[in-house]
Amino acid sequence: LPLPFSSKSRDFSLPNSSWNSEMKRLYEHYNSQCEVESEDGEKQKGLWRRLPSYNRSLKYATGGVYLSKLIQSKARLFTRNIKEQGGAAFEYVLFNNEEEQRCVGIFQAGHLLEGPPGNVHGGAIATIIDTVTGTHATLLSGTVMTANLNINYRSPIPLGGTVHIESSLDRKEGRKTFLSCRVTSTDGSKLHTEATGDF
Numbered sequence: 001l002p003l004p005f006s007s008k009s010r011d012f013s014l015p016n017s018s019w020n021s022e023m024k025r026l027y028e029h030y031n032s033q034c035e036v037e038s039e040d041g042e043k044q045k046g047l048w049r050r051l052p053s054y055n056r057s058l059k060y061a062t063g064g065v066y067l068s069k070l071i072q073s074k075a076r077l078f079t080r081n082i083k084e085q086g087g088a089a090f091e092y093v094l095f096n097n098e099e100e101q102r103c104v105g106i107f108q109a110g111h112l113l114e115g116p117p118g119n120v121h122g123g124a125i126a127t128i129i130d131t132v133t134g135t136h137a138t139l140l141s142g143t144v145m146t147a148n149l150n151i152n153y154r155s156p157i158p159l160g161g162t163v164h165i166e167s168s169l170d171r172k173e174g175r176k177t178f179l180s181c182r183v184t185s186t187d188g189s190k191l192h193t194e195a196t197g198d199f
């Protein structure tokens with residue numbers, strides 16, 4: 001596993017009291033298809049894997065606890081740094097399906113992410129898309145940077161609402177990884193945003 005996904009500490013992707021019922025329902029939907037451990041300790045592989053999420057991934061690299069004190073010690077992951085009560089900004093959890101090369105994000109947009117009145121800011125939508133696709137590209141190809149992200153905003157995302165984000169692999173070309181991403185309502189009936197990314 002890439003280091004940021006392999007350690008233990010406060011995991012921001014676990015359910016908390018700010019999650020609405022849709023967020024909890026979808027979490028359960030994917031979590032119930034993750035690896036299970038039977039009573040005798042035997043692990044049964046699941047179709048999906050929940051990805052833990054920390055507020056400073058550098059800490060989990062070799063020597064990272066030391067490095068994170070030296071290098072920009074106040075730095076925190078953009079999407080996990082808001083100290084207000086839970087649910088104010090980005091609430092999300094990612095699940096990866098290695099076999100199908102798909103990564104899913106469930107995202108609840110808090111009141112601090114307002115753009116047009118009552119709806120989520122386009123930059124916040126770009127941020128969560130970059131998070132899902134960037135994480136997916138990391139799992140597929142190792143350390144990457146986003147080179148290009150192309151976004152089509154199709155319909156507004158209501159503030160406080162929950163959406164389903166899905167990233168899928170289009171192709172790999174040499175050291176480049178191309179992904180597509182769709183943001184939809186949780187029942188899949190409404191398309192909110194479409195994107196392609198080059199990592």
Ligand SMILES: CCCCCCCCCCCC(=O)SCCNC(=O)CCNC(=O)[C@H](O)C(C)(C)COP(=O)(O)OP(=O)(O)OC[C@H]1O[C@@H](n2cnc3c(N)ncnc32)[C@H](O)[C@@H]1OP(=O)(O)O
Binds near residue numbers: 176
């Ligand atoms: C761990 C996570 C856990 C924590 C989870 C958190 C997940 C969050 C993820 C966030 C990810 C980010 O936001 S990353 C931050 C935003 N991104 C950045 O700041 C990147 C800034 N840009 C760069 O550093 C650089 O430009 C690179 C690395 C993208 C490319 O540099 P390079 O590799 O030296 O460039 P170069 O040789 O010219 O190009 C290589 C190939 O890529 C193509 N290419 C280069 N740029 C582009 C471009 N903009 N659009 C299309 N294609 C491009 C070239 O045509 C070429 O193709 P060919 O001729 O070979 O075919």
